[in-house]
Amino acid sequence: MELMDTCFSTFQGHGIDAKLKTPLWEHKNAHDNCENEWDNCFYETPSEEDEISAKYIAFQQQISAELYVD
Numbered sequence: 001m002e003l004m005d006t007c008f009s010t011f012q013g014h015g016i017d018a019k020l021k022t023p024l025w026e027h028k029n030a031h032d033n034c035e036n037e038w039d040n041c042f043y044e045t046p047s048e049e050d051e052i053s054a055k056y057i058a059f060q061q062q063i064s065a066e067l068y069v070d
Contacts, residue, residue: 003055009043019043 004010008018024042028034063069 003052003059006047006052006055017041021045021047 007021009021010018012019020041021043023046024039027038027042
């Protein structure tokens with residue numbers, strides 16, 4: 001759940017989709033056809049890359065431990 005909380009801002013309100021916690025400008029730079037209404041899909045304060053990486057690694061380690069994979 002920690003990885004999800006780091007990547008998405010959930011519980012925005014009834015009927016409101018979760019928002020991505022990544023920098024909007026990165027998506028706009030990567031996609032020439034990025035439409036302005038997509039701005040609403042991003043949370044105003046993105047998570048740090050280091051935090052996302054750390055949570056992802058912890059998630060992988062947890063899955064490996066639960067599946068008995070080395």
